[in-house]
Structure formats: C-alpha cells, structure tokens
Amino acid sequence: MSSPAALELIGIEKSFGSIHANRGISIKFAAGSIHGLIGENGAGKSTLMSIVFGMQQPDVGAIRIDGRTVDFPTPKAAITAGIGMVHQHFMLIDRCTVLENLLLGTENNFALGKALAYGRKRMAELAREYGLALPPDTRVRDLSIGERQSVEILKALYRDARILILDEPTSVLNAEQKERLFAILRTLRDAGKTVIFVSHKLSEIIALTDHVAVLRQGRMVGETATAETDEAALATIMIGGHVDLGRIGGAAEPGEILLEANGIAVCNPQGERKIDNLDLTLRRGEIVAIAGLAGSGQSELLQALAGILPIDRGRMSWRGQAMDLRNWRAKSLRALGIAHVPDEPRRFGLVADFSAAESAILGYHDCKPAARHGLLNPRAILADCNAAMNDFDVRPRRPDIRTGAMSGGNQQKLLLAREMRRDPELLLIGEPTQGVDIGAVAAIQARLADMRARGKGVLLVTSDLDQIRALADRILVMNSGAIVGELSPDQATDRELGLMMGGVTTKSRAQISG
Amino acid sequence: MTADTEPSRGKAVARAVLQPIFDVLAGLIVSGLILAVIGVDPLAASKSLVHGAFGYPEAIGYTLYYATTYMFAGLSVWLALRAGLFNIGGEGQIYLGGLGAGLVCVALDGMPGIVVVPVACLAAITFGAAWAFIPAFLLAKRGSSLVVTTIMFNFLAAAVMTWLLTAVMIKPGQAAPETAEFSASSWMPSFTSLASALGISIANSPVNLSLILALLAVAGGQFLVGRTVAGYHLRVVGGNPDAAAYAGIDAGWVAIFALCLAGACAGLAGVNEVMGVHHRLILDFPNGAGFVGIAVGLMAGRNGWGVIPGALLFAALAQGSVDLMIDNPRINPELVVMVQGLVIFFAGALRGQLTLPKLRAAR
Incomplete structure (x- = not known):
C-alpha cells in the first residue's frame, strides 16, 4: 500500500443556482509533486480551489488530507490544516512592509515587537530553505510584480503550508519573472511540498508540472502524468477539438496611413513622463504589435492613443489630416472610427454595477441605436446586447446580469463585442485574450486577422509573444517609453525579442561587436 | 433561457422590496426594546x-406635508449619490430655495397666483442649484472635499438668512425675525382650499400642491437617471470614474450637473415650506429636513421610486410622534430622535447587512 495522498478530493459537487460548477470531481494530489489543473473559463477550476481553501463549501463530497477527512468552514481552517493559496489578484497591503504583510493575522500579541523579531528570524530561515530572499523592511508598493508574488508564496510558507495552490499565477508575470517563479516552485516540490498550479496556458503546464488534470464543464475529463502528454493532446481534451497555434490569417497589404504620431510625449496621472519622443505609423490592412517588458510604457501609449491620457507634445494626424492635440480625447476619437479595448478591462472598460446591456454601450451610449435625442432606448440596447452576446458567445446570455458578476473571460468577450461589432477603422487593443479560454482565443484572433483582411488597422499591445508572432505584421519593441526597434514576425525569435525588450538594440550590439 | 432567468429576476425584485422593509422593522424592533426598558409598552406606543x-384625516394631511419636504430632500441626496457624490448640503439648499421663492413672493406681492407661483418655483430651483454650484465647481476644478464644502455652505446659508431676516427683510415694526405674510394669491394652494373650491370639505392641514410637484420630481429624477444619456453619464461617473474617462465622459461637468440638479430639488422643498405652509420667510424653516433627506436618499438605493416610501416613513415618524408624546408622557422629543436614528442606522448604515437567507440567495 502506498502512503495516502497529501490531498484528496472525493466526489465534489457544487452548484450556484442553475449553474453546476463542479460535478463529482475526484482527484488525488501527491506530496512532493507539482500538479497542473487546466480548463477553459468556467470549467470549474476556481470553484474547486475555493472549496479546497475553505472559501466555499461543497454541496456533496469530502476532502481528505493525509488520509484524514477534514472540513473547512473557513479559509482559516484550511490554513491551519496546511493549505496555502496565492490568489490571482494579490491580497497584500501595499503600504505595509514585507515583514508586516507576512505577520498579518499571526501576531497573537498586543505588542508587535516579539512577533516582528520572530518573523524576521523565520524569514531568514525560509530564505535559506527555499531560496526565497526578500527585503523584510521594504514596502510592498516598492516591489515588482514578481516580488509581490513571492511575498504571497512566503506568506503561505510562513503559515507552514504543505499544500500550495496558485491560481493563474503567471498572468501578471513577464517571461523572466515566470522562470523565477517556476524555479521557486520546483524547489518547493523538492522540499516535499504539494504544488497545485491552476492555469490555462498549456506551455506552462507542460514545462512545469509532474501531473495534470483537465476540467471541462465542471467534470474531470482527463488526468495523466505530464511526461506522457503534449500541448496539442491537452488542448484537445480541454476543448474537445483541435486548436491551431501557427500563423493566423493571410499576409498584410498595407494601405492608406490611418494614424501617424510624431515625437509624442505622455505623462501618467502621477505626472511621471512615461513616453518621450515616440514615432508611430499605423496603416490599413496590417496588424502592428507592441512588445515590451511590463512597464515599458505600452499601457500609457495605448491610453494616450485612445484619448484617456493627454498627449502633451508632438504631432498627431488621422488619415493625413493634422489633429489638434487638445482634441485627441476619447470622446471625439470614437466618431473618427477608432475603437479601444483597454488592457485593464475591469478598470476602464466596464462598470461593475451596470447590467451587461448597459456596459455594452459604454462609449457608444449617446448615438444610435442606444440613444436618440438624448434619450436611451432600452429595447434597442437589449437587442444590441443580445446580438453581441450571441456573436461573441458571451455566457450566460443574459443582458440583465450584473457586469461584475460575469467571469473575467466573459467580461472580456462583452468588451470585444462592443468595440469590434461597430466595425471601426482602427482598433487599439490591449491583451485581447486575457482571461478567455483557449477556444475563444482562436475566435478572437481570427476576428483580428479578419479586420486586417478587410483593410482595417489594428494596434495590438500584449505580453503574449506567441500571439504577437501569430498575428502581427510588424513588431515594434518598446523600452523605457521609446520604440527601440522593429522586427518582422519571422525575425522575432524569443532571443531576438528578449534582447530588444531588455533594451539591447541591433544598433548597440553592432557598436559592441564593431 | 427565459425559464432560467425568470425566477432569479423575481427574486431580485422581491429582494429590492423586502430588504428595506426588513431593515426598517429591525430598527423599529430595537426601538421597541429600548421603550420597553424605560417602561413604555412598545405595542401601545407603535x-x-x-x-x-x-x-x-388631519394626521394624514400633516404626514403628507412632511413627506413632501422629505421627498424633495431625499431626491436631492439620491441624485447626487447616483454620480457617486455625497450631498450633505441639502439643509442650506432648502434654505436658499425658500429664500428665492420668498423674494419673488415679496417682489410680486399682489400679482395673480398663476404668475407668482411658477416664477417663485423657478426662483427656488435657481437659488438651490446656485447654492450647490459653488461646492460643485470647487470639487470639479480644484478637487475640494464635497462633504466639507457642503457642510460649510449649510452654516453660510444659516448665517445669511439670519442676517437677511433680522436686518433686511424683516417686517417693519415687529420683533420676530420674519417677513410680512405674503398675500394669499402667492400661496401654494393647499388641498383643503382646492377641495373647498370644488365644494368638498376635507380636514384642515398644510399639505399643498407641492406634493404633486414632489411626485413629479421623483418621476422625473428616476426617468432622467434611468432613461437619458445625461443620467447614464451620471451613473458611469458614480460607478467607475476610470470608465468615464475611457468613454470620454467629463467627470467634472457631470459632478456639476448632478449637484446643481440636487440643489434644485432641495430648493423646491423650500417652496413647500415657505409658500405652502408658513406663507412668509421665517428662521430655521428647513428644520433638519436636509439631513432626513440623507437617510431617505440612502434608503432608496438604486431605485428613485424608493424615495417615496422612505419619505413617507420619516414623515410618519415625525407626525406620529406628536400623538406618541401626548399619549406617553415618558416619551420626549429626544426619544423620537432616537427612534429615527435607529431606523436610519438599520436602513441606511446597515442596509442589506442583516438579511434572510432567502433574500441573500437572490443577490
């Protein structure tokens, strides 16, 4: 007889009203291994993990830890039992130090001195044990995203977690931070911990995990050792069909210049200069992608071109006509035929408290069909939303659902529907497929390729290099607020892109070698 | 699909209706416990x-008169809340609205009501809106805290009115700080006088045509917020200011628009008081209605129609407590304020926090 699994789920069932999120899921997680859990949006991954972490209670089913049946009425009970969770959106207090964040909830005393001293000692131990060294007295707001995630992992380890759940941990990381995370997770595995890695990125699952389980529509549809499968096989199980990951759509036929920016400069709302002296030309019939390490100014560029951040220097022209910079504002740009899918959809693109139908007219709310003579037309708005939901497969198909109650992937689809269905001349799009499942990714990418084929312009800003290679006709690489080089998709190997994104340009390399 | 959505929509409606009733009952039950402790039978008291x-009949008339003022004040707070703004300045805006109405009544004294009443209403709207405009402008252009500025404007309004009524507009030859009574043609017609003109006799009470105006204002406010582009702007700014920037909506102008609207509504409460009841300008006629309006506006939640039951509730508390105090010598005005406070606490501050499991599932 082998020893009992570190964590075992037996026949987990969970329903929310008419939605059956988990249907009889049974799964074992062994100690000292990394388990991948994959599935489309709404396949039930997050529900399952929130049950394991005590945030939800299963309707039916049992949880066993080391063979003992346990009951988690609260996350606290789960933490006590040795389960740690790293949420997709960090649960950290930005203005407190790393050490203070670690201690949170474990202080036990009125005076902090003792706990702080103990925490400092434990941090040093954990750093030795797992190679997770962080500065204890730095405020979390001064850390990079990757470091913040390490704080979350440390928090779990500090509470003696033996089972660590990571929910979509790589969605916020760049390539280099991702490698570092993987190294940490491998160290944890070798130290005997159980790691559960929730993701829908197949390449990561293959690269990192030892075992993988696939969920589809609330059911376990596959479970295997990672070494015995590959990306294509997993994708097939996950969506029940074949997904092409090659180049999408036909060749570019660059036409009329749509937008031209010359020497523009942009500050963020805090007044820090994020873009300086940048030139950019976007034409009909091509997809131009911006690549760059996180924080190189891509977000600000997208926001400035979309008229959210003011452009305070330089020249802008639209279809050959010079534009007054003061008029380059969100309000007037939609009328020109410029649509914008923001890279932070929940922050900019939607109103959580609105119904889906009301969110689906944002920015187009003052013209037909949504409104006439200053009055909204509820019937037309509903009909429009129904059509958009059918067109882009938004689920549930309920225009009256609260936008904030929709899953991230479906919010994104609603947003894409709003911006793409109005057939814009130029689409400014940030992270087009974030949070959406792999089947929908293909559909969205096909739509972008279709816009190019119909002679529209697309500016694509994304951290997904595979997507850039699959779609872009020209790749502009940004570094510290400037465009440092341009590549064609076949030149854009990981090495070449990585070097340019890190600020090493062809010119500077030539100078070094020459 | 419809079979799927119908029950949950029904539940949502049930929740919107039952939750406030549940909250108010919780406040009344706790009040009853306190009354029992001090030796008053809560059942007899209620x-x-x-x-x-x-x-x-007379009681109903008085309750409706209070409800009129509270509806205007509650609508004022509710409108600003839709844009994410907390208008604490209702008290001052009511005061100034009454001043606007009073000035017109004094200036046009003796002219026919058909002229004076509409002009006076417009003046009340303008004065109320103007009094809200200054804090709104400071907020939009300089980022000044609206809570601080509107509270200060309440004090300013009180000071200005005291000076006007003691030194400028006071009726010559009298000591009380109030204007002369307006001639009857510029009064807002009361229901009693309207009924007697039709040959029907109803009990004498101060309820007047302003009630109809208030109901129309609530309907108009609800329509504006829910069905117009301007109202959509209001709700986007209130719901997510970043999304407003994304959609090209100027949050500053929306704030000014929403607060001027709020001030205009509050100003109309002054019409009810000055032209409907007192028939002259007196000191302190808002009498805390601006603050009751905060509770009414908060209780209404997302739906503007909710202002009406909220206003009725507080009007009933205000009017019913008169009999309560006569019947129970142990109950003084402070205890009535306590009951009001508990209702506000449960229906405003704790809104939706205490709930039945069935209601929660509909969330």
Missing part, C-alpha cells in the same frame, strides 16, 4: 404612532 400618522 399603535399611537401609527394612529398619529395615519389615524385621522
């Missing part, structure tokens, strides 16, 4: 409260 508010 009986005299209800009787005092609705038990006889």
Whole structure:
C-alpha cells in the first residue's frame, strides 16, 4: 500500500443556482509533486480551489488530507490544516512592509515587537530553505510584480503550508519573472511540498508540472502524468477539438496611413513622463504589435492613443489630416472610427454595477441605436446586447446580469463585442485574450486577422509573444517609453525579442561587436 | 433561457422590496426594546404612532406635508449619490430655495397666483442649484472635499438668512425675525382650499400642491437617471470614474450637473415650506429636513421610486410622534430622535447587512 495522498478530493459537487460548477470531481494530489489543473473559463477550476481553501463549501463530497477527512468552514481552517493559496489578484497591503504583510493575522500579541523579531528570524530561515530572499523592511508598493508574488508564496510558507495552490499565477508575470517563479516552485516540490498550479496556458503546464488534470464543464475529463502528454493532446481534451497555434490569417497589404504620431510625449496621472519622443505609423490592412517588458510604457501609449491620457507634445494626424492635440480625447476619437479595448478591462472598460446591456454601450451610449435625442432606448440596447452576446458567445446570455458578476473571460468577450461589432477603422487593443479560454482565443484572433483582411488597422499591445508572432505584421519593441526597434514576425525569435525588450538594440550590439 | 432567468429576476425584485422593509422593522424592533426598558409598552406606543400618522384625516394631511419636504430632500441626496457624490448640503439648499421663492413672493406681492407661483418655483430651483454650484465647481476644478464644502455652505446659508431676516427683510415694526405674510394669491394652494373650491370639505392641514410637484420630481429624477444619456453619464461617473474617462465622459461637468440638479430639488422643498405652509420667510424653516433627506436618499438605493416610501416613513415618524408624546408622557422629543436614528442606522448604515437567507440567495 502506498502512503495516502497529501490531498484528496472525493466526489465534489457544487452548484450556484442553475449553474453546476463542479460535478463529482475526484482527484488525488501527491506530496512532493507539482500538479497542473487546466480548463477553459468556467470549467470549474476556481470553484474547486475555493472549496479546497475553505472559501466555499461543497454541496456533496469530502476532502481528505493525509488520509484524514477534514472540513473547512473557513479559509482559516484550511490554513491551519496546511493549505496555502496565492490568489490571482494579490491580497497584500501595499503600504505595509514585507515583514508586516507576512505577520498579518499571526501576531497573537498586543505588542508587535516579539512577533516582528520572530518573523524576521523565520524569514531568514525560509530564505535559506527555499531560496526565497526578500527585503523584510521594504514596502510592498516598492516591489515588482514578481516580488509581490513571492511575498504571497512566503506568506503561505510562513503559515507552514504543505499544500500550495496558485491560481493563474503567471498572468501578471513577464517571461523572466515566470522562470523565477517556476524555479521557486520546483524547489518547493523538492522540499516535499504539494504544488497545485491552476492555469490555462498549456506551455506552462507542460514545462512545469509532474501531473495534470483537465476540467471541462465542471467534470474531470482527463488526468495523466505530464511526461506522457503534449500541448496539442491537452488542448484537445480541454476543448474537445483541435486548436491551431501557427500563423493566423493571410499576409498584410498595407494601405492608406490611418494614424501617424510624431515625437509624442505622455505623462501618467502621477505626472511621471512615461513616453518621450515616440514615432508611430499605423496603416490599413496590417496588424502592428507592441512588445515590451511590463512597464515599458505600452499601457500609457495605448491610453494616450485612445484619448484617456493627454498627449502633451508632438504631432498627431488621422488619415493625413493634422489633429489638434487638445482634441485627441476619447470622446471625439470614437466618431473618427477608432475603437479601444483597454488592457485593464475591469478598470476602464466596464462598470461593475451596470447590467451587461448597459456596459455594452459604454462609449457608444449617446448615438444610435442606444440613444436618440438624448434619450436611451432600452429595447434597442437589449437587442444590441443580445446580438453581441450571441456573436461573441458571451455566457450566460443574459443582458440583465450584473457586469461584475460575469467571469473575467466573459467580461472580456462583452468588451470585444462592443468595440469590434461597430466595425471601426482602427482598433487599439490591449491583451485581447486575457482571461478567455483557449477556444475563444482562436475566435478572437481570427476576428483580428479578419479586420486586417478587410483593410482595417489594428494596434495590438500584449505580453503574449506567441500571439504577437501569430498575428502581427510588424513588431515594434518598446523600452523605457521609446520604440527601440522593429522586427518582422519571422525575425522575432524569443532571443531576438528578449534582447530588444531588455533594451539591447541591433544598433548597440553592432557598436559592441564593431 | 427565459425559464432560467425568470425566477432569479423575481427574486431580485422581491429582494429590492423586502430588504428595506426588513431593515426598517429591525430598527423599529430595537426601538421597541429600548421603550420597553424605560417602561413604555412598545405595542401601545407603535399603535399611537401609527394612529398619529395615519389615524385621522388631519394626521394624514400633516404626514403628507412632511413627506413632501422629505421627498424633495431625499431626491436631492439620491441624485447626487447616483454620480457617486455625497450631498450633505441639502439643509442650506432648502434654505436658499425658500429664500428665492420668498423674494419673488415679496417682489410680486399682489400679482395673480398663476404668475407668482411658477416664477417663485423657478426662483427656488435657481437659488438651490446656485447654492450647490459653488461646492460643485470647487470639487470639479480644484478637487475640494464635497462633504466639507457642503457642510460649510449649510452654516453660510444659516448665517445669511439670519442676517437677511433680522436686518433686511424683516417686517417693519415687529420683533420676530420674519417677513410680512405674503398675500394669499402667492400661496401654494393647499388641498383643503382646492377641495373647498370644488365644494368638498376635507380636514384642515398644510399639505399643498407641492406634493404633486414632489411626485413629479421623483418621476422625473428616476426617468432622467434611468432613461437619458445625461443620467447614464451620471451613473458611469458614480460607478467607475476610470470608465468615464475611457468613454470620454467629463467627470467634472457631470459632478456639476448632478449637484446643481440636487440643489434644485432641495430648493423646491423650500417652496413647500415657505409658500405652502408658513406663507412668509421665517428662521430655521428647513428644520433638519436636509439631513432626513440623507437617510431617505440612502434608503432608496438604486431605485428613485424608493424615495417615496422612505419619505413617507420619516414623515410618519415625525407626525406620529406628536400623538406618541401626548399619549406617553415618558416619551420626549429626544426619544423620537432616537427612534429615527435607529431606523436610519438599520436602513441606511446597515442596509442589506442583516438579511434572510432567502433574500441573500437572490443577490
């Protein structure tokens, strides 16, 4: 007889009203291994993990830890039992130090001195044990995203977690931070911990995990050792069909210049200069992608071109006509035929408290069909939303659902529907497929390729290099607020892109070698 | 699909209706416990409260008169809340609205009502909106805290009115700080006088045509917020200011628009008081209605129609407590304020926090 699994789920069932999120899921997680859990949006991954972490209670089913049946009425009970969770959106207090964040909830005393001293000692131990060294007295707001995630992992380890759940941990990381995370997770595995890695990125699952389980529509549809499968096989199980990951759509036929920016400069709302002296030309019939390490100014560029951040220097022209910079504002740009899918959809693109139908007219709310003579037309708005939901497969198909109650992937689809269905001349799009499942990714990418084929312009800003290679006709690489080089998709190997994104340009390399 | 959505929509409606009732009951039950502790029978007390508010025609008239003022004040707070703004300045805006109406009544004294009343209403709207405009402008252009500025403007309004009524507009030859009574043609017609003109006799009470105006204002406010582009702008700014920037909506102008609208509504409450009841300008006629309006506006939640039951509730408490105090010598005005406070606490501050499991599932 082998020893009992570190964590075992037996026949987990969970329903929310008419939605059956988990249907009889049974799964074992062994100690000292990394388990991948994959599935489309709404396949039930997050529900399952929130049950394991005590945030939800299963309707039916049992949880066993080391063979003992346990009951988690609260996350606290789960933490006590040795389960740690790293949420997709960090649960950290930005203005407190790393050490203070670690201690949170474990202080036990009125005076902090003792706990702080103990925490400092434990941090040093954990750093030795797992190679997770962080500065204890730095405020979390001064850390990079990757470091913040390490704080979350440390928090779990500090509470003696033996089972660590990571929910979509790589969605916020760049390539280099991702490698570092993987190294940490491998160290944890070798130290005997159980790691559960929730993701829908197949390449990561293959690269990192030892075992993988696939969920589809609330059911376990596959479970295997990672070494015995590959990306294509997993994708097939996950969506029940074949997904092409090659180049999408036909060749570019660059036409009329749509937008031209010359020497523009942009500050963020805090007044820090994020873009300086940048030139950019976007034409009909091509997809131009911006690549760059996180924080190189891509977000600000997208926001400035979309008229959210003011452009305070330089020249802008639209279809050959010079534009007054003061008029380059969100309000007037939609009328020109410029649509914008923001890279932070929940922050900019939607109103959580609105119904889906009301969110689906944002920015187009003052013209037909949504409104006439200053009055909204509820019937037309509903009909429009129904059509958009059918067109882009938004689920549930309920225009009256609260936008904030929709899953991230479906919010994104609603947003894409709003911006793409109005057939814009130029689409400014940030992270087009974030949070959406792999089947929908293909559909969205096909739509972008279709816009190019119909002679529209697309500016694509994304951290997904595979997507850039699959779609872009020209790749502009940004570094510290400037465009440092341009590549064609076949030149854009990981090495070449990585070097340019890190600020090493062809010119500077030539100078070094020459 | 419809079979799927119908029950949950029904539940949502049930929740919107039952939750406030549940909250108010919780406040009344706790009040009852406190009354029991000080030796007043809570059941008898609630009986005299209800009787005092609705038990006889005169009482109903008075309750409706209070409800009129609270509706305007509540609508004012509710409109600003839709844009994410907390208008604490209702009290001052009511005061100034009454001043606007009073100035017109004094200036046009003796002219026919058909001229004076509409002009006076417009003046009340303008004065109320103007009094809200200054804090709104400071907020939009300089980022000044609206809570601080609107509270200060309440004090300013009180000071200005005291000076006007003691030194400028006071009726010559009298000591009380108030204007002369307006001639009857510029009064807002009361229901009593309207009924007697039709040959029907109803009990004498101050309820007047302003009530109809208030109901129309609530309907108009609800329509504006829910069905117009301007109202959509209001809700986007209130719901997510970043999304407003994304959609090209100027949050500053929306704030100014929403607050001027709020001020205009509050100003109309002054019409009810000055032209409907007192028929002259007196000191302190808002009498805390601006603050009751905060509770009414908060209780209404997302739906503007909710202002009406909220206003009725507080009007019933205000009017019913008169009988309550007569019937129970142990109950003084401070205890009535406590009951009001508990209702506000449960229906405003704790809104939706205490709930039945069935209601929660509909969330």
